[in-house]
Amino acid sequence: MNEATALDFNKNARSAVKDETLRAALQRGGAHFQGNRRAAIDTLPEFDRLRDEGRAIKDEVLENLDHYLEIFETNAQAAGGSVHWARDAAEARNIVLDICRSVDARTVNKGKTMIAEEIGLNEFLEENDIRPVETDLGEYIIQLRHERPSHIIAPAVHLTKGQVEQTFRKEHDDLDPNRSLEEPIELVAEARQVLRQKYFEAEVGITGANFLIAETGSSVIVTNEGNGDLSQILPRVHIVLASLEKVVPTLEDASTLMRLLARSATGQEMSVYTTVSTGPRRAADLDGPEQYHVILLDNGRSGMLGTEFQDMLRCIRCGACMNHCPVYQSVGGHTYGWVYVGPMGAVLTPQFVGVDTANHLPNASSFCGRCEEVCPMRIPLPKMMRHWREQAFEGGQVTGIQRRALKLWAYVAQRPRLYHRLARLPVGVLRRLAGRRGRLRSLPMGTAWTAHRDFPAPQGKTFQEQWAAQGGRTA
Amino acid sequence: MSSRQDILGKIRSSLGAEGTSAGKRAAVEDRIKTHRRNTVPARTDRTPADLQKLFAEKVTAVHGTVATVDGMAAAPEAVLDYLRQHNLPAQVILAPDPSLDAAPWADSKLLETRRGKADPDDQVSVTSAVAAVAESGTLIATSGPDHPSTLNFLPETHIVVLPAGRIAKSYEDVWDQLRARHGAELPRTINMITGPSRSGDIEQTLTLGAHGPRRLHVIIVADA
Numbered sequence: 183m184n185e186a187t188a189l190d191f192n193k194n195a196r197s198a199v200k201d202e203t204l205r206a207a208l209q210r211g212g213a214h215f216q217g218n219r220r221a222a223i224d225t226l227p228e229f230d231r232l233r234d235e236g237r238a239i240k241d242e243v244l245e246n247l248d249h250y251l252e253i254f255e256t257n258a259q260a261a262g263g264s265v266h267w268a269r270d271a272a273e274a275r276n277i278v279l280d281i282c283r284s285v286d287a288r289t290v291n292k293g294k295t296m297i298a299e300e301i302g303l304n305e306f307l308e309e310n311d312i313r314p315v316e317t318d319l320g321e322y323i324i325q326l327r328h329e330r331p332s333h334i335i336a337p338a339v340h341l342t343k344g345q346v347e348q349t350f351r352k353e354h355d356d357l358d359p360n361r362s363l364e365e366p367i368e369l370v371a372e373a374r375q376v377l378r379q380k381y382f383e384a385e386v387g388i389t390g391a392n393f394l395i396a397e398t399g400s401s402v403i404v405t406n407e408g409n410g411d412l413s414q415i416l417p418r419v420h421i422v423l424a425s426l427e428k429v430v431p432t433l434e435d436a437s438t439l440m441r442l443l444a445r446s447a448t449g450q451e452m453s454v455y456t457t458v459s460t461g462p463r464r465a466a467d468l469d470g471p472e473q474y475h476v477i478l479l480d481n482g483r484s485g486m487l488g489t490e491f492q493d494m495l496r497c498i499r500c501g502a503c504m505n506h507c508p509v510y511q512s513v514g515g516h517t518y519g520w521v522y523v524g525p526m527g528a529v530l531t532p533q534f535v536g537v538d539t540a541n542h543l544p545n546a547s548s549f550c551g552r553c554e555e556v557c558p559m560r561i562p563l564p565k566m567m568r569h570w571r572e573q574a575f576e577g578g579q580v581t582g583i584q585r586r587a588l589k590l591w592a593y594v595a596q597r598p599r600l601y602h603r604l605a606r607l608p609v610g611v612l613r614r615l616a617g618r619r620g621r622l623r624s625l626p627m628g629t630a631w632t633a634h635r636d637f638p639a640p641q642g643k644t645f646q647e648q649w650a651a652q653g654g655r656t657a
Numbered sequence: 658m659s660s661r662q663d664i665l666g667k668i669r670s671s672l673g674a675e676g677t678s679a680g681k682r683a684a685v686e687d688r689i690k691t692h693r694r695n696t697v698p699a700r701t702d703r704t705p706a707d708l709q710k711l712f713a714e715k716v717t718a719v720h721g722t723v724a725t726v727d728g729m730a731a732a733p734e735a736v737l738d739y740l741r742q743h744n745l746p747a748q749v750i751l752a753p754d755p756s757l758d759a760a761p762w763a764d765s766k767l768l769e770t771r772r773g774k775a776d777p778d779d780q781v782s783v784t785s786a787v788a789a790v791a792e793s794g795t796l797i798a799t800s801g802p803d804h805p806s807t808l809n810f811l812p813e814t815h816i817v818v819l820p821a822g823r824i825a826k827s828y829e830d831v832w833d834q835l836r837a838r839h840g841a842e843l844p845r846t847i848n849m850i851t852g853p854s855r856s857g858d859i860e861q862t863l864t865l866g867a868h869g870p871r872r873l874h875v876i877i878v879a880d881a
Contacts, residue, residue, distance in 0.1 A: 207860075214861040228696050235695040242688075248668045249685040261842055267661040319867055320858035336858060343860050366859040370867055377868065382777065397689045398843050408810050408854040408869025415806045415846065426664070431689050437828040438695040452793040454719070454854055455869065458847040468753075468774040468805040470845050480664045487671035 186535040188519035191542035198513040204340055208511050211339040215505035218449025219556070226445065236442050237560050239435045240496035243427075244487060250396045250429045251478065257399030261461030263474040271301035274479045278303060278388070278421060281475055282312050285419055287385035293403060293410030294318035295390030296334055296499060297423040297479055299521040300534065303388075314388075315380050317409035319373050326353045332515030333523065335447050335501040340514050343369065377409070387413035387471065391424035392498070393439060394476070397432045400460040401476060404443065404453040411457055420459065420471035425479045427495040433458075439498055442558040446500040482533055490569045494529050496559040503553035503563060509546050518543060525553035525563045532570050541579045544570035602646050612639045692836075694829050701792050701826035708791045709877065712824050715794025719852030720865060721873040728878060729759040732818050735876045736783055737768055743872065745814060750775055752784040754803040757818060774805035775812055782808040782870075783816045786850075787838075788831045789824045789875075793851055796875070797831050800846035809848050815870040820878045 187194070198204055223229045243250050255265045268274035274297075282290060290307060292298060292314055304314045304325070316325040320337035324330065326349050331337030338346070347363045350372055362368055389410050391401040401422045403410045414420040430436050444450040463470030486492055504510040504524025515523035520540070522530040528543040537544075544567035553563040574580060580588075594601050616622050616639030624632045631637055643651070658666070674681070701708065713723040726735045740747050748769040751762060762770050775782055784804055788797040796817055800806045809815060825831050828849075835843065854869030865871050 211861060214857075226698060228698050231696050239695070245672065246681060246685050247672070248665050248674065249682050251665070251668075253685065253689065267659070267664050269660050269663055273660060317868065318858070319856045323858070336861070338858050339861075341859075343862075346859055366862040366864050369859055370856055370864040374866065374868060378777070397692075398841075400843060406854070407856050407867035409867070411806070411810050411848070412868055415810070426668075431685075432692055433832040434692055434694050434829055437832075440828070441698070448857065450719075450851075451715070452795055452849070452851040454850065454852050456795075456849040456851075458843065458849075460843045460845060460847075463845050464801070466802040467800055467845060468802060469807045470800060470805075478664070480667070484664055484667035484671055487668060488673060489671075 186520040186531065186539050188531055188535065188540040188543055190519060191517060191546060194517040194519060195513045195546070198517045203342060203345075204514050205512075207340050207342055208514050211333070211336060212505060212511045215336075215448065215501070219446060219502060219505070220449075222445040222449040222451060226441075226451075229442075229445070232438055232441050233558050233560055235438050236498075236558060237496060239430060239438060240427075240559060243429060243431065244492060244495055247426065247429070247487065250431065251426060254394050254396040254399055254429050255478075257397065258461070258474075258476055259399070261399050261474075263399060263461045263476060266475060266477045268477055268479045268481075270481050271479075274301045274423070274477055274481075275303060275306045277477050278423075279307070279310055279312075281419060281421055281473075282307070282386050285385050285473075287312055287419070289313045289315060289380070289384040290386045290388055291315050291317055291381060291384040291413040291417060292321070293387070293389035293405065293413040294321050294337070295388065295423050296331075296521065297390055297425055298388065299331060300425075300481065301423075301479070303423075315377070315384065317377055317381070317407075317413050318405070319370065319407060319409075322373055322377065323349060326350075330516060330521065333501060333504060334499050334526075340516065381412050381416050384413075384417045386419045386421060387415075387417040388421045388423060389414055391422050391428050391476075392443065393436045394424055394429040395431075395433060395436055395458070396429055398458075398460055400458045402436055402456065402458050404440070404456050406448075406450075406454045408455050411455055414457075414459060415470050418471060419473040419475070420462075422459070422474075422476045423479065424476060425481070426483050427497075443498050443500050446498075446502040446556070446558040486533065491529070491533065491566060493561050494526075494533075494566060496561055497526055497530075498559060499526075500558060502556040502558065506552040506556045508548060508550060508552075513546075518546075525567070526561075529563055529566045529570070532573075537570055537574050537577065538579060541570075541574045544568075544574070602644075606644055606647070609640045609644055612637075613641075615639070692832070697827045697829055698792055705821075705824075708826060709821055709824055712789055712791040712794055713875075713877070715791065716852070716873075716875055717794075719794055720855070721794065721852045721875060723875045723877060725877045725879060729757075729818075730761060732757075732760040732876060732878060733762050733765045733768055736816055736818075737765065739816060739874050739876075740768075740781065743814070746780055749781045749783045749816070750779040750808065750812065752782070752804050752808055754785050756785050756803075756820070757783070760818070775807040775810075777811060779812045781814040781816065782812040783818060784808050786817050786819050786823065788834060789819055790826070790828055790831060790849075791824055792827050795828075796848075796850040798848040798850065799835070799844040800848075801844055806846045806848060809850060810854075810869045813866065813870055814872040814874070815853075816874045816876065818876050818878060821880050824877075
């Protein structure tokens with residue numbers, strides 16, 4: 183279930199970069215999210231201070247995570263909610279199934295939740311004759327197409343409207359085949375109409391949680407469509423899937439993180455709907471769920487505390503890192519081969535599926551550092567990818583040739599004279615080989631480069647030669 | 658060992674915090690109780706009149722619309738005006754909210770009102786909001802017998818009648834108000850609403866009315 187294909191990263195990447203439709207979709211998405219984020223930040227002079235505060239909030243919570251979770255549990259129960267603890271994905275799936283069976287649920291509506299993806303919930307429910315219906319538009323589209331989300335906040339960012347039209351025509355085959363479905367507004371209206379009927383059929387609604395609030399025992403979700411709200415107020419039972427690190431102390435702390443989240447994600451000041459849910463409906467309420475359950479999922483997170491990966495638990499899942507990653511923007515989310523994608527996925531996936539399966543991901547980085555630069559929680563993503571590379575090296579994941587090459591490089595790099603002499607050598611050779619054109623059509627050990635473009639020969643003298651010629655002074 | 662004990666045990670051992678540490682617990686409880694505010698954007702440091710202006714600007718920026726009336730007596734006519742402008746039926750589902758009772762809904766011969774929760778066929782809802790936040794143009798609605806949450810989501814058009822005095826600067830100001838009103842236990846649902854429903858999931862094209870209302874109209878009622 184929920185099998186990782188991260189081992190195939192290189193193969194996936196090769197076919198992704200040749201897919202013109204995908205590249206056009208990625209380019210549009212990237213430019214959109216980057217521009218909107220910039221504009222939103224430029225109108226909030228306090229943004230960087232909020233980032234520092236956001237980081238401090240999460241760091242303090244992580245250092246006291248046991249206490250905050252216990253306090254959250256006490257307050258959620260006091261408000262009439264049930265709290266369930268799940269060590270791993272299988273345990274979480276079974277808790278969901280037990281709750282569904284207790285109310286004879288046949289249909290489950292889902293707001294967008296990455297934890298459900300992480301635990302492979304949809305397939306599991308289907309195997310148990312319960313129909314999960316995704317209600318977030320992007321998630322609905324990829325559910326119809328039997329795909330994984332390719333982005334944590336824009337699951338269908340890899341698709342064009344033409345592809346969505348095709349999917350709707352195929353799946354909504356009871357509708358007029360001659361209807362017009364070319365524009366996004368028509369596609370959204372059709373999804374609204376189809377899903378509206380389903381909202382009233384479900385016995386259970388499942389949402390994720392952007393935050394859990396210890397002070398009040400509440401869960402918070404953030405959406406633009408309102409699907410997460412209809413999914414939780416119409417069915418009899420509301421289940422919240424949340425990982426341990428979602429807890430924050432107070433509503434004030436959640437407010438600080440909200441100011442960071444939407445701006446970093448979509449460039450909005452606030453998402454349209456931010457909803458604080460506390461317990462089930464009250465006796466006098468006219469609507470709302472009769473039962474409220476929160477499932478707290480560990481799935482390895484407790485083991486990340488106290489390690490070099492603890493900072494990753496500050497992540498608020500905004501997607502800014504992938505929106506700004508040159509690798510993600512070239513290959514798209516599916517190439518990463520599991521639930522979490524882009525730089526945050528390159529750090530998280532090895533944690534969940536093992537570095538032996540996901541070793542390619544922390545290597546799929548140019549270390550340009552943009553992910554860390556835009557991360558609202560200031561997570562040192564490149565540093566963590568380096569930790570995974572080190573672990574892969576120590577765990578024997580690196581081939582003999584790579585090992586020997588690294589050893590050789592280390593030997594040379596520690597001997598400056600030798601290094602300079604060796605650096606000078608290829609510069610001269612390449613220049614002579616390139617001749618007057620100054621470019622090489624092929625390189626013996628660099629065919630990966632020259633198969634697609636010429637290699638420009640180095641021009642002029644090396645830096646060290648120029649430095650020496652100037653007597654160590656800047657020109 | 659239960660999953661709960663197991664997980665908490667693993668957290669403590671990872672943090673090097675085996676055994677219960679009363680001092681840490683007290684510090685955490687204290688941290689929660691003080692409701693410490695972090696940075697609140699300075700953009701809301703202005704007079705109440707300017708705050709109302711900022712709120713209206715922010716609502717408009719997220720594709721909501723705003724009208725202003727002199728008192729609750731003028732609210733039904735303002736609702737009718739809006740419905741006429743958008744060719745909508747003059748039938749509304751009205752929140753059973755006593756704060757809306759000051760308006761003469763029954764006097765209007767053209768406007769048909771029903772009170773309660775929203776049904777799938779309701780086209781237009783009229784509610785109040787317990788507060789609003791000028792910082793981002795956000796309306797705050799709390800669930801209760803006076804305000805079923807379905808009113809905020811099922812109808813295609815949501816009209817909010819908002820007394821001007823309820824416009825606060827920040828979310829933090831609203832949390833303090835809610836704590837004063839509800840004590841330790843919050844209402845089941847607090848909806849923070851910033852504009853009408855939308856999706857950008859198809860080619861990042863902004864499309865209004867994804868699942869919730871396509872139109873969000875705020876009628877600000879000036880202080881009497």
